[in-house]
Amino acid sequence: MPHNIVGLDHTLVGVEDLEKARETYEKLGFTLTPRGSHIGWGTANYCIMFPDDYIELLGIVDPTKETNGLDKKLEERGPGMLGIALSTDAPEATVTSLDEAGLGPARLHDLKRKLELAEGDVIPEFKLIRYPYQGMPLGGLFICHHLTPELIRTPEWQLHANGAQYVQSVVVLVDDPDAYLAHYTALCGAINVTRTDQTMTVRIGKLNLIFVTESDMDLLFPGLFISADMPEFPHILSMSIAVSDRAKTKTYLEGAGIQVQDVPNGAVRVQPSDASGVVLEFVQAQK
Incomplete structure (x- = not known):
């Protein structure tokens, strides 16, 4: 596939009450990861992991902090799917390729989140690529690369x-x-x-x-x-x-x-x- 895109990374579901959403998806038979929180932001998530992709339930836990527009999206559209992230195995090359194909200007961003484990927090790290195409609602299409996949692909989290x-x-x-x-x-x-x-x-x-x-x-x-x-x-x-x-x-x-x-x-x-x-x-x- 062009631009070093290898498949789906994850889907993104915006929720109004994160803990209630966790209970909802557990009732549906999914195993959820421990809660993760985005460092410096007021948003947090629970993820439903599969071997090659996953579902992210995203909600606001501190409305006094930056929500990256999630508050407006929920107000305008209510809960539901916000977007999808594709996966790349070479983020820097993907940025260059997107720009050369006229799909940019693409920008590479660093992202970290705190994953709240019983034995102590760990910090998964990612590279995100955002570009200005509006083929999804509210810019809901981006590209992701995992720097620390071993922190979120625990085998027992993938059993549902x-x-x-x-x-x-x-x-x-x-x-x-x-x-x-x-x-x-x-x-x-x-x-x-x-x-x-x-x-x-x-x-x-x-x-x-x-x-x-x-x-x-x-x-x-x-x-x-x-x-x-x-x-x-x-x-x-x-x-x-x-x-x-x-x-x-x-x-x-x-x-x-x-x-x-x-x-x-x-x-x-x-x-x-x-x-x-x-x-x-x-x-x-x-x-």
């Missing part, structure tokens, strides 16, 4: 009672998928971009990033009710999680008192009210 293994797809509602075609072709390569009459799909490692219009949503989400106060486009609507055994996942969710819906594409769907504003689907992992 619901059988979750990785993020398989993310769906974004847009006015016109063609408006994003040129950018994602330049970012991910033409071979990884597929345009049909209804959707544009970008293949990024194991992830399918799917752009669809509201009028064509029934193809992907038959029977899903969309609220009249849904945020303006583009809007990240859903996330599909690949699981080891879809039937066992459904049984687990029902046993936890979660209302689920079987949908024609074979997924087990959880409504946004039970997943911190995310349309969450569980699908059978591909062999």
Whole structure:
């Protein structure tokens, strides 16, 4: 893949009450990491780790400090998906490549967070690449490189009672998928971009990033009710999680008192009210 991008790093879910969101996702059968806090900011997170990617639940724990705009995003859009981070294995080369391709100016930033372990805090470190493309709501597309992956990829954190293994797809509602075609072709390569009459799909490692219009949503989400106060486009609507055994996942969710819906594409769907504003689907992992 161009620009040293190797796949999805993580998805980002903004939540209004971080501890309540932790309880919500634990009830859904996920194992969460200990809490992490962003050094110098008023935000903190819990992460749901998989072998190659993860989900970040992000909330505000000290509103008197910098929130990097999370307070405004939650006020304007409510809880739900904020964006995705792609993964690079060579951040400096990625910055140069993005600039040369006209996708910049890209900027490389250092980020640290404190991870609150029982035996004492540790400090995971990252390199973030932000660039000015607005193909996601509120600038919600960036690139990440882990300097200390061993601190957050503890094996027991990657075992989930619901059988979750990785993020398989993310769906974004847009006015016109063609408006994003040129950018994602330049970012991910033409071979990884597929345009049909209804959707544009970008293949990024194991992830399918799917752009669809509201009028064509029934193809992907038959029977899903969309609220009249849904945020303006583009809007990240859903996330599909690949699981080891879809039937066992459904049984687990029902046993936890979660209302689920079987949908024609074979997924087990959880409504946004039970997943911190995310349309969450569980699908059978591909062999």
